[in-house]
Amino acid sequence: MASGYGSFPIVLETMRECLQDVFDVPGLEQLMSDLRSRKVRLVEVDTDRPSPFAGSLLFGYLGAFIYEGDAPIAERRAQALSLDTTLLAELLGRAELRELLDPDALDELELELQLLSRNRRIDSLDDAHDALRNLGDLTTEELAARGADPAWPSLLENARRALRIRVAGDERWIAIEDASRFRDCIGVPLPVGIPQAFLESVRDPLGDLVGRFARTHGPFQTAQAASRLGLGVAVVTETLLRLEKAGRVLRGEFRPGASGIEWCDAEVLRALKRKSLARYRKQVEAVPASVLARFLPAWQSVGSANQRGLDGLLRTVEQLQGAPVPASALERLVLPARVPGYRAPMLDELCAAGEVVWAGAGAIGSDDGWVALYLAEDAPLLLPDPVADDLSPLADSVLDLLEGRGALFFRQISDGTGSTSDAELLGALWDLVWMGQLTNDTLSPLRALSGVGKATRPVRPGRTRRGPALPSRQGPPAGIGRWALLPRRDDDPTRRAVAVAEQLLDRHGLVTRGAVVSESIPGGFAAVYQVLKRLEETGRCRRGYFVEALGASQFAVPGAVDRMRIIASSKDHASALVLAATDPANPFGAALSWPVRSEDGLTRGHRPGRKAGAVVVIVNGDLALYVERGGRSMLTFTEDEQILQPAVDALALAVREGSLGKLAVEKADGEMVLDTPVARVLETAGFRSTPKGLRLRA
Numbered sequence: 001m002a003s004g005y006g007s008f009p010i011v012l013e014t015m016r017e018c019l020q021d022v023f024d025v026p027g028l029e030q031l032m033s034d035l036r037s038r039k040v041r042l043v044e045v046d047t048d049r050p051s052p053f054a055g056s057l058l059f060g061y062l063g064a065f066i067y068e069g070d071a072p073i074a075e076r077r078a079q080a081l082s083l084d085t086t087l088l089a090e091l092l093g094r095a096e097l098r099e100l101l102d103p104d105a106l107d108e109l110e111l112e113l114q115l116l117s118r119n120r121r122i123d124s125l126d127d128a129h130d131a132l133r134n135l136g137d138l139t140t141e142e143l144a145a146r147g148a149d150p151a152w153p154s155l156l157e158n159a160r161r162a163l164r165i166r167v168a169g170d171e172r173w174i175a176i177e178d179a180s181r182f183r184d185c186i187g188v189p190l191p192v193g194i195p196q197a198f199l200e201s202v203r204d205p206l207g208d209l210v211g212r213f214a215r216t217h218g219p220f221q222t223a224q225a226a227s228r229l230g231l232g233v234a235v236v237t238e239t240l241l242r243l244e245k246a247g248r249v250l251r252g253e254f255r256p257g258a259s260g261i262e263w264c265d266a267e268v269l270r271a272l273k274r275k276s277l278a279r280y281r282k283q284v285e286a287v288p289a290s291v292l293a294r295f296l297p298a299w300q301s302v303g304s305a306n307q308r309g310l311d312g313l314l315r316t317v318e319q320l321q322g323a324p325v326p327a328s329a330l331e332r333l334v335l336p337a338r339v340p341g342y343r344a345p346m347l348d349e350l351c352a353a354g355e356v357v358w359a360g361a362g363a364i365g366s367d368d369g370w371v372a373l374y375l376a377e378d379a380p381l382l383l384p385d386p387v388a389d390d391l392s393p394l395a396d397s398v399l400d401l402l403e404g405r406g407a408l409f410f411r412q413i414s415d416g417t418g419s420t421s422d423a424e425l426l427g428a429l430w431d432l433v434w435m436g437q438l439t440n441d442t443l444s445p446l447r448a449l450s451g452v453g454k455a456t457r458p459v460r461p462g463r464t465r466r467g468p469a470l471p472s473r474q475g476p477p478a479g480i481g482r483w484a485l486l487p488r489r490d491d492d493p494t495r496r497a498v499a500v501a502e503q504l505l506d507r508h509g510l511v512t513r514g515a516v517v518s519e520s521i522p523g524g525f526a527a528v529y530q531v532l533k534r535l536e537e538t539g540r541c542r543r544g545y546f547v548e549a550l551g552a553s554q555f556a557v558p559g560a561v562d563r564m565r566i567i568a569s570s571k572d573h574a575s576a577l578v579l580a581a582t583d584p585a586n587p588f589g590a591a592l593s594w595p596v597r598s599e600d601g602l603t604r605g606h607r608p609g610r611k612a613g614a615v616v617v618i619v620n621g622d623l624a625l626y627v628e629r630g631g632r633s634m635l636t637f638t639e640d641e642q643i644l645q646p647a648v649d650a651l652a653l654a655v656r657e658g659s660l661g662k663l664a665v666e667k668a669d670g671e672m673v674l675d676t677p678v679a680r681v682l683e684t685a686g687f688r689s690t691p692k693g694l695r696l697r698a
Helices: 009-022 025-036 052-065 073-081 085-092 103-113 125-135 140-145 152-158 176-186 205-215 222-229 233-245 266-283 289-299 309-320 327-338 344-352 393-405 410-417 422-434 444-450 493-508 513-518 524-537 558-569 641-656 678-684
Strands: 162-167 170-175 249-252 262-265 356-364 368-375 438-440 482-485 542-544 554-556 577-580 615-619 622-627 633-636 663-665 694-696
Touching (some): 009 025, 103 266, 125 152, 125 176, 140 170, 162 176, 170 176, 205 222, 205 262, 205 266, 222 233, 233 249, 249 266, 262 266, 289 558, 309 327, 309 344, 309 493, 327 344, 327 368, 327 444, 356 422, 368 444, 393 410, 393 422, 410 422, 422 438, 493 513, 524 542, 524 554, 542 558, 554 558, 615 641, 622 641, 678 694
Antiparallel strands (some): 162 170, 356 368, 438 482, 577 615, 615 622, 622 633, 663 694
16 A cells, blocks of 8 residues: 555655664765865774674675575566666665756746746736736735735736636636636636636646746646646646656756655756856856965864874874975974874884884984975885985995894994994984985984974082093984884886875875975976876866966865865854964965065065975965064064954964974064064064064963
């Protein structure tokens, strides 16, 4: 009995329980959407045996399919014929227009068809008559909702231009031109005095009424038309089938979020497609550059609380692989911005466990240098080739020793090479580090070299050391830990090029020429471009014009494009972000050019750059501040105090938290800071006046 009624309550409840309570399909859709936009991370875990839930699935899969091919052909045909294709389509959904039509476009079109939009409302008595002719029967309230005066229907009736009838138990108004249609279809009694011309029967009155309902509505089901016209469902269905055969209506699945077979007028569907296409084209328009400046930190989880602990740090390292940053900024700004509660022992633990390796990428003076992190399993593919440079005899001896004996402590290297000068040996080790030859199982020597985390040890009274200091067994602070050769690079250049391109997509979400050039990728953008083209051909990324003024050579993963457009349409204002100027999450000086502050195109004072020690403050996607190392020089890129104040407040907070040390600002925009308007903003944030400028300590 129930099989003959698609809307039988027990059947509907069974479907709902299966799809929502048991399988939770809405929850699955939300989870997959969050995975695609990277709001949720997918972590792979290898176990020795399947979980009870996975075990039952595996058993059921084997039981259902392992002998599927052995079944006789008759049984297999019977099994296929037992499936109700209509039910499957209703449960799983048809990949027709329902997935493509825009819901907002449909709402807008339905308002226009029903004369409910602002630009199509009823303004006169003639408009009210036209509404009855175009829309059909309407109640007094429905006419008033479209802008008609409640007295107008009676005026039209007195003028013999409208009739008062009852349809489906409601009192409604119709145009006098429809008198014969409602009489012949519904059996409505007509008053006397109607001109004979309006009483003559038309060829297809039922088709006229049902067709007009279709013309003035979006996608609808048969029961909706039958209820409105006061007709039986079977009668309306037969009429719709005739109209379908004539090409006036179409049958399918159209309304987003609905289910079941629907009907739609052919012209209405064309208009709906046009409106949807226009909206989708509007969505694919390039977003402003400020959206990229908001998107990139969010894509790299800057300021997010999702990545915590060792797992969060490991994911951060995975995304930052190969991006060189100054050692002085790595653990003060870059990692803490992504991993709340970051502590130095966390990275040491990953390095000691063999999961992460670090490599030098060039020295910056005598106490700093460019450093990149890698997952140990990906390092052979992502590590650049070592710098080909002349080595000292001592450095050659160190390489030969480590290649033969593996990882060694400083004093073991000293004994093995016969070095009598710790200073010379330490210099040789760091030369090899900056050339991309050596690494260490801890970052302690890097911290000692750059002064990060350096603490002074109090001297006990009465215990003063006299004479020269004796060398310690573990070596100088910048040489502790075990030194080893970096992993051997993969011999296949194609595999390495693909790995680099995929890493750029993972880190940036949207890869542009500027982003590649800023990371000093070997071969530049030309080398990466060929690989990105092939990745596009395989569907692993998309090429398009996503961000304004960045050229057409932009490659992005689909989830990044969706998230960027969500940010563009969002009205929420992002908080001020303090980033190292060299941070991969800072798009300025890389994907985006540095903004020009003055009107004549010349920036007063120092020019901004991705320099070690410099920081930037970004407010809602716009660059607000650029601060040189130590704060001696500051550049502002706006005069709006509503932007400057939160930027300076965020800068002051970073100083108090110890991320920047002390800041002593002497100049702002090329002038003495005390003579500039920004001085008042700095003082409001807690900076104190000094003879040279303004200062804030941690």
